[in-house]
Amino acid sequence: MTAVLAALITVFCLVRIRGPQPLFYFSYRLGLVFNEIPHVALYGLAASTTLAFVEGDIATAADWAAVALAAVSAAGLVVVARRGIRTAPLVRRALDEALGEGSSTRRRPPLARILLRPFFRRRGDVKRVRNLSYGDAGRRNLLDVYHHRSRPEGGPVLIHFHGGHFDQGRKDTQSLPMLYRFASKGWVCISANYRLQPAFSYPDHLIDAKKVIAWAREHAKTYGADPEAGVFITGSSAGGHMASLAALTPNDPAYQPGFEEVDTSVTAAIALNGYLGVYFDGDPTTDPTKLARPDAPPFLIAHGDLDELVPIENPKALVTALRSVSTSPVVYVELPGGHHAFDLFHSFRFEALIDGIEDFTAWVRERNRTT
Template sequence: VNAPVLVYLHGGRFVSGRKSREALPVLHRLARQGWLCVSANYRLSPDAVFPGHLVDLKKVIAWVREEGHAYGADPSTVFVAGSSAGGHLASFAGLTPGDPVYQPGFESVDTSVTGVISLYGWYGDVNAGEQVASSPHDVLREDAPPFFVTHGDRDSLVHVEGARLFVRRLREVSRRPVVYAELPGAHHAFDLLHSLRCEAVVDGIESFAAWVRARSEG
């Protein structure tokens, strides 16, 4: 079938959340369009500390690349997405393809992605006393994949200034497109329920993914 793949990571401040709650409008829309959507759980704190959460995501990406063909996937077209803490992990994974620091035991596996989608993401450090970089700001690179970043300007949990700063710094470094959609009046977790605003975001994500795929195939 060679279906494109979306790997999605939920939010929850790295301490809570589950794969069946968030971003359902995005997952359902893309699945109807023929995508293979993988909504994954990951170990939560305090049972795991960073980069354990990221290692789990990279294992999912590695699994899709190695085993996805058995489910009709095109393992060369993998987008990674996430909400809140999941946006942090998706962004970090997109910026550290094949980095052995974050791939213990599978250092040689290709974990690169076609594009990154971050919904109301957190882009700061993860306070776990870790000795490795834990903010996406620390791993910006000029060959970063295309990014789609969206955030509500009324978000009181993860303030919009963080998204603005991340987008600005990423655009200064990356040679690839960084799309930013700021949503007037939107709060945190705007993708939990269907709404006109959420549908507009899904439209944007679908257009972004189609554009990235067309460029990569061309």
């Protein structure tokens, strides 16, 4: 049974499944986890196979067939792991191509964290302040703040919005390895809920994003931030769409009812596995590609080439639109073997991408200091 499950996991990681809904859902959920941390499946496979040999359970032809299946699955999981490990040089290449040679930094991956503690996102030097209100929509207008326990002054701000198709999701689920890493480096990180469909729709999501930016500019100093050092916005999946729209509509009073005078511009935007096209009733104002502008901030867009929910052509369209008009750089990272929601765990893929995001934000901040 273990060998069969491992074989299914391997197939779901290596191949983008487009089958009946139950099969798609099952494959998506398994791939969501094991495509990022295939070594966990390898641990289980190795342990169960070893135990079977030790207990003398390998006797029949069927038993040996299971061993062969386990060996093939293990080889496939090694391929999955190698795809993740290949992310680091590709991220560095994308940064150097978009920002100039030498913009990226080679780092050693945190092997102990990836191999032994991929599920544990917390860090001892980071404090999380939960459920601060930024609006009047109850729990959907709550945010969490992550900051270094020593509260060093002058840190930049990183705002994150969760995914969930605009009708589900919450603030404490996605990109946590990135939020904790940046907070441990002295950033003040914010992860926010926002109003969801069907009770709310466009432009309510975008208005909430602007409210979070306004809240950060007013309150982040309490936690050690200096918005003048930079306000960066990011999001996963639908949150990537929100981050992109917010970045491309700075200070637009149509999306700032009651706080029209607040500066809601951002220093740069980062979209992770984002849906970046039109999403509401064909309304072009919900399509980031139609909002590309010469003064757009720098963008970093990262997407898996095996994303089950958002085809790779979708983010590429925004990359093309931005590069055709914007005077700011656009970094595009296509992740080999990456599925949707690659930002949940400490994996080779996501840790390498976080390294790249660190380099990207450092480059943007240095450019702003010198211009």
